[in-house]
Amino acid sequence: MSLPLAVILIGLSIYPLVYLLKTSFTDYQMLGMQPTKFVGLSNYSHLLTSGLFRHSLAITGAFALSAAILQMGLGTGLAFLIRSLGRRAQTVLVLLLIPTIISPAVVAFQWVQLFNYQFGPVDYLLTQIGLKPLLWTGSPHQALGSLLLVDFWEWTPFVMLLVYAGLQSLPEKIFEASAIDGSTRLQTVRFITLPMLKPVLGIALILRLIGVFKMVATIAVLTNGGPGIATESVSYYTYVNAFTYFDIGYSAALAFVQLIIIMLLVKIILRLMKRPGVRTLA
Numbered sequence: 001m002s003l004p005l006a007v008i009l010i011g012l013s014i015y016p017l018v019y020l021l022k023t024s025f026t027d028y029q030m031l032g033m034q035p036t037k038f039v040g041l042s043n044y045s046h047l048l049t050s051g052l053f054r055h056s057l058a059i060t061g062a063f064a065l066s067a068a069i070l071q072m073g074l075g076t077g078l079a080f081l082i083r084s085l086g087r088r089a090q091t092v093l094v095l096l097l098i099p100t101i102i103s104p105a106v107v108a109f110q111w112v113q114l115f116n117y118q119f120g121p122v123d124y125l126l127t128q129i130g131l132k133p134l135l136w137t138g139s140p141h142q143a144l145g146s147l148l149l150v151d152f153w154e155w156t157p158f159v160m161l162l163v164y165a166g167l168q169s170l171p172e173k174i175f176e177a178s179a180i181d182g183s184t185r186l187q188t189v190r191f192i193t194l195p196m197l198k199p200v201l202g203i204a205l206i207l208r209l210i211g212v213f214k215m216v217a218t219i220a221v222l223t224n225g226g227p228g229i230a231t232e233s234v235s236y237y238t239y240v241n242a243f244t245y246f247d248i249g250y251s252a253a254l255a256f257v258q259l260i261i262i263m264l265l266v267k268i269i270l271r272l273m274k275r276p277g278v279r280t281l282a
Helices: 002-023 042-048 051-083 086-096 104-114 121-128 143-169 172-180 185-214 217-222 234-243 248-273
Strands: none
Touching: 002 248, 042 248, 051 086, 051 143, 051 185, 051 234, 086 143, 104 143, 104 217, 143 185, 143 217, 172 185, 185 234, 185 248, 217 234, 234 248
């Protein structure tokens, strides 16, 4: 039984990773007529000196930080609120999860219609309350915020679900003892609930960071990386180089660097979760 599983693991995970690393050391062009040559670290030196790569990395960092703060904060707050609803909690939870189960491309297309400058209902509502319509995805100063709003709407319920599941797994005896000791609700949340939820919050943060680094479809449909390169994240920059310019060798190097960055971020978060004083649910 273990041998077939090992073969599947190697075929689906290890081999593609090795092939990606191998390709990153070549000048492989998808539509190139010349034979592929080994170029060593040329692709990596190119990306490290590329202003476009640094820009896309900065866009991704700013987006990831903003998304983490907003989604973790509101998602956790919604989880606490839904838990207090009793029997109605499951119904509300299912309704709030609808954005998360829709395809990102469909979500982005939906928001394209909502943000339409001439016919979109969002700008129409703004004009009805005396405000000027906004170029949601047409302005370099507003496009990234619009993208963040769409990602927030789609994925905050996912964080909410994880935190809600974590809350449901906490033992009630601890909260009963806290109430007997005279702790207020705020003290219970701050000193008991949140410390016990740190592993769950850490996992939610890791999954959302990975999601941000993987985000391509939403950007492609909503802003196409623009205006200009205002919303060109590192994943979209990789996509453009691979499937617009067909520079597969350079794109492989970009993808491998992203993998290293994600692994470092995950390692940092996991280390913070293991700091003394952090209790697990086990």
